[in-house]
Amino acid sequence: xxxxxxxxxxxxxxxxxxxxxxxxxxxxxxxxxxxxxxxxxxxxxxxxxxxxxxxxxxxxxxxxxxxxxxxxxxxxxxxxxxxxxxxxxxxxxxxxxxxxxxxxxxxxxxxxxxxxxxxxxxxxxxxxxxxxxxxxxxxxxxxxxxxxxxxxxxxxxxxxxxxxxxxxxxxxxxxxxxxxxxxxxxxxxxxxxxxxxxxxxxxxxxxxxxxxxxxxxxxxxxxxxxxxxxxxxxxxxxxxxxxxxxxxxxxxxxxxxxxxxxxxxxxxxxxxxxxxxxxxxxxxxxxxxxxxxxxxxxxxxxxxxxxxxxxxxxxxxxxxxxxxxxxxxxxxxxxxxxxxxxxxxxxxxxxxxxxxxxxxxxxxxxxxxxxxxxxxxxxxxxxxxxxxxxxxxxxxxxxxxxxxxxxxxxxxxxxxxxxxxxxxxxxxxxxxxxxx
Amino acid sequence: xxxxxxxxxxxxxxxxxxxxxxxxxxxxxxxxxxxxxxxxxxxxxxxxxxxxxxxxxxxxxxxxxxxxxxxxxxxxxxxxxxxxxxxxxxxxxxxxxxxxxxxxxxxxxxxxxxxxxxxxxxxxxxxxxxxxxxxxxxxxxxxxxxxxxxxxxxxxxxxxxxxxxxxxxxxxxxxxxxxxxxxxxxxxxxxxxxxxxxxxxxxxxxxxxxxxxxxxxxxxxxxxxxxxxxxxxxxxxxxxxxxxxxxxxxxxxxxxxxxxxxxxxxxxxxxxxxxxxxxxxxxxxxxxxxxxxxxxxxxxxxxxxxxxxxxxxxxxxxxxxxxxxxxxxxxxxxxxxxxxxxxxxxxxxxxxxxxxxxxxxxxxxxxxxxxxxxxxxxxxxxxxxxxxxxxxxxxxxxxx
Numbered sequence: 001x002x003x004x005x006x007x008x009x010x011x012x013x014x015x016x017x018x019x020x021x022x023x024x025x026x027x028x029x030x031x032x033x034x035x036x037x038x039x040x041x042x043x044x045x046x047x048x049x050x051x052x053x054x055x056x057x058x059x060x061x062x063x064x065x066x067x068x069x070x071x072x073x074x075x076x077x078x079x080x081x082x083x084x085x086x087x088x089x090x091x092x093x094x095x096x097x098x099x100x101x102x103x104x105x106x107x108x109x110x111x112x113x114x115x116x117x118x119x120x121x122x123x124x125x126x127x128x129x130x131x132x133x134x135x136x137x138x139x140x141x142x143x144x145x146x147x148x149x150x151x152x153x154x155x156x157x158x159x160x161x162x163x164x165x166x167x168x169x170x171x172x173x174x175x176x177x178x179x180x181x182x183x184x185x186x187x188x189x190x191x192x193x194x195x196x197x198x199x200x201x202x203x204x205x206x207x208x209x210x211x212x213x214x215x216x217x218x219x220x221x222x223x224x225x226x227x228x229x230x231x232x233x234x235x236x237x238x239x240x241x242x243x244x245x246x247x248x249x250x251x252x253x254x255x256x257x258x259x260x261x262x263x264x265x266x267x268x269x270x271x272x273x274x275x276x277x278x279x280x281x282x283x284x285x286x287x288x289x290x291x292x293x294x295x296x297x298x299x300x301x302x303x304x305x306x307x308x309x310x311x312x313x314x315x316x317x318x319x320x321x322x323x324x325x326x327x328x329x330x331x332x333x334x335x336x337x338x339x340x341x342x343x344x345x346x347x348x349x350x351x352x353x354x355x356x357x358x359x360x361x362x363x364x365x366x367x368x369x370x371x372x373x374x375x376x377x378x379x380x381x382x383x384x385x386x387x388x389x390x391x392x393x394x395x396x397x398x399x400x401x402x403x404x405x406x407x408x409x410x411x412x413x414x415x416x417x418x419x420x421x422x423x424x425x426x427x428x429x430x431x432x433x434x435x436x
Numbered sequence: 437x438x439x440x441x442x443x444x445x446x447x448x449x450x451x452x453x454x455x456x457x458x459x460x461x462x463x464x465x466x467x468x469x470x471x472x473x474x475x476x477x478x479x480x481x482x483x484x485x486x487x488x489x490x491x492x493x494x495x496x497x498x499x500x501x502x503x504x505x506x507x508x509x510x511x512x513x514x515x516x517x518x519x520x521x522x523x524x525x526x527x528x529x530x531x532x533x534x535x536x537x538x539x540x541x542x543x544x545x546x547x548x549x550x551x552x553x554x555x556x557x558x559x560x561x562x563x564x565x566x567x568x569x570x571x572x573x574x575x576x577x578x579x580x581x582x583x584x585x586x587x588x589x590x591x592x593x594x595x596x597x598x599x600x601x602x603x604x605x606x607x608x609x610x611x612x613x614x615x616x617x618x619x620x621x622x623x624x625x626x627x628x629x630x631x632x633x634x635x636x637x638x639x640x641x642x643x644x645x646x647x648x649x650x651x652x653x654x655x656x657x658x659x660x661x662x663x664x665x666x667x668x669x670x671x672x673x674x675x676x677x678x679x680x681x682x683x684x685x686x687x688x689x690x691x692x693x694x695x696x697x698x699x700x701x702x703x704x705x706x707x708x709x710x711x712x713x714x715x716x717x718x719x720x721x722x723x724x725x726x727x728x729x730x731x732x733x734x735x736x737x738x739x740x741x742x743x744x745x746x747x748x749x750x751x752x753x754x755x756x757x758x759x760x761x762x763x764x765x766x767x768x769x770x771x772x773x774x775x776x777x778x779x780x781x782x783x784x785x786x787x788x789x790x791x792x793x794x795x796x797x798x799x800x801x802x803x804x805x806x807x808x809x810x811x812x813x814x815x816x817x818x819x820x821x822x823x824x825x826x827x828x829x830x831x832x833x834x835x836x
Contacts, residue, residue: 012513375815378559425510435663
């Protein structure tokens with residue numbers, strides 16, 4: 001019997017780079033570019049980073065080597081402002097204070113060896129720096145050690161400033177690649193740090209928990225885009241999603257306080273004026289910052305995922321006796337600050353894309369689509385925390401699956417702008433949530 | 437053509453209809469609703485049963501060897517691993533009284549079988565699918581005169597489904613999976629009219645649609661993360677119900693004896709696939725698992741032609757050609773049944789053995805057209821499918 005030749009043959013797909021040249025690709029941005037998720041930078045996250053996924057696809061049409069400042073394998077690392085290191089978050093199964101099965105999420109031990117300087121092994125193609133704000137991407141302090149700089153960039157900066165006192169810059173290191181193509185996803189850290197700290201910072205400041213002044217942001221975008229395109233490189237730029245579409249900010253409902261009629265009546269007798277309860281779902285009680293007064297949350301206001309869940313479930317948090325501390329709350333003023341600045345930042349990103357002919361990835365819109373779920377090869381992923389699989393255990397950063405979904409959005413935008421036909425990546429081969 | 441004897445997929449006509457219901461008919465492209473060649477007439481046209489002048493016992497098995505390749509949206513080509521399916525048919529036709537003949541058909545007019553690698557890109561849609569409908573059809577046929585006859589028989593259909601797919605819930609032990617198994621029965625009818633005049637014959641046959649209700653189906657979940665079992669997201673097993681509606685088939689056929697040795701036939705089929713509009717799995721006690729998927733099949737036609745040549749007393753040669761239209765519309769092409777329009781080439785030989793025995797051999801090649809799914813409505817599972825399919829058949833006949 002003839003054993004060969006019977007498998008039906010399908011034409012090999014032919015891919016082309018269109019008007020783009022992917023030979024030397026460099027990626028600039030923050031944690032979302034670095035591959036940071038599950039609350040830490042890990043090697044597996046770096047390998048699933050959006051730029052690394054893009055580089056694999058670019059390799060189909062002439063893309064060259066894509067070198068990342070990889071950590072050693074293991075639990076990864078997250079560095080706090082004091083330089084203390086822990087590892088990524090891990091999901092565990094537990095019986096909660098109410099006797100119900102649910103999940104625990106906690107950091108596991110980190111890998112301090114990952115902090116070793118590897119800048120002499122560069123230049124690197126992925127210049128995603130967790131926590132870096134727009135104006136820090138050209139800061140000559142960022143690569144310095146200690147709290148003055150950024151621990152993550154300090155790892156792989158080409159010059160940590162040990163001699164001159166001034167370090168290399170992220171944008172300068174990017175130019176060492178002499179890129180033909182770049183990706184830029186900046187601005188998240190310019191507003192999310194304010195949001196994830198419950199709005200303790202100021203609007204229009206350059207501190208860690210502040211929202212960057214719009215003029216500063218605009219200037220940073222111009223400087224960075226001009227720098228990256230100075231040698232004629234083409235590129236792709238992504239905008240900033242709305243925090244209301246991110247699990248860290250939308251998982252705990254403002255009205256998650258469920259009461260019986262008797263409980264409501266009893267609470268009403270001890271509540272100050274303006275606070276009242278009824279049977280069913282009620283708004284949580286929160287403290288007003290600084291004043292010692294309390295109030296009930298309004299529809300649209302957000303609670304952070306970082307609220308100790310046992311305190312909320314069993315510790316009486318959210319009742320008049322135990323108002324939720326203000327740093328877990330994004331009130332309507334803070335929310336409006338955040339939203340209006342995201343809009344301003346995104347307007348600038350769109351304008352820069354139009355001015356320089358960049359592909360624009362509307363991640364802001366994609367996150368809205370993700371709320372109800374998107375399908376890839378039969379699997380549905382959504383923005384729901386844990387069950388949706390698109391976000392990692394930190395609730396802010398995408399899971400590896402989420403990175404792959406967003407990378408496909410990048411590819412769609414690049415294909416449309418530069419008339420190429422890169423295939424999407426197989427999202428389902430990336431890790432979502434590993435359940436215990 | 438026998439080269440790829442190790443492959444899967446048992447859909448060998450449009451949709452999940454199986455048209456190899458006898459080796460002689462298969463050899464002629466299935467174009468036999470106007471003529472009574474053997475006991476399979478009970479199934480192809482109960483009306484023509486009245487025109488047999490002696491009895492037939494036919495038993496046959498088909499060896500179906502399909503090969504499907506899939507080029508997905510990510511640019512990776514995947515092929516089904518080797519599978520083989522063997523639907524069978526048994527017919528008895530008895531010339532009972534001068535004007536009344538009776539018969540019995542036991543066959544599998546519908547079925548499908550697909551099996552992909554368990555970790556392939558479409559695993560959340562299907563890893564393995566098996567569906568078959570066994571038809572038991574006692575039949576009576578009445579001849580008004582030497583020209584016109586009718587026949588009818590109830591169809592008792594025993595349906596069986598077994599579907600396995602992966603679930604997108606992972607633990608350190610890998611992904612979960614679910615197997616859905618169930619069976620059900622239904623009743624329909626097969627009726628036909630036959631008109632014969634000299635060298636010319638006309639046949640008209642109609643099989644009704646039947647709905648197989650599967651209640652008490654068993655869903656068993658494997659490799660589910662223990663935390664999701666604990667919190668009730670997924671049970672370890674559950675009961676479901678579903679139903680599959682098999683379509684009606686209308687056939688119009690003509691046959692002409694060009695010479696005493698040469699018969700040519702032509703058939704037209706119209707299959708009422710529109711009834712297969714959705715496939716729903718409902719879990720009474722676990723409604724979070726309910727699945728409702730539109731299928732939206734459309735009615736489909738087939739055109740079939742055949743020729744038979746009685747070379748010698750012992751040897752009869754046959755050949756056939758058919759075009760079979762797919763009922764699956766763009767947007768609904770699924771890897772359980774990556775269907776497309778197909779061209780069918782067939783040939784066969786009958787050889788008289790000792791006594792009243794004879795053997796029938798058939799060989800069929802189906803060229804299923806390349807099918808490109810751009811935007812699947814249900815799953816976003818897009819790509820290009822291509823199937824080739826070889827069917828060998830062996831039948832044994834006893835005449836009395």
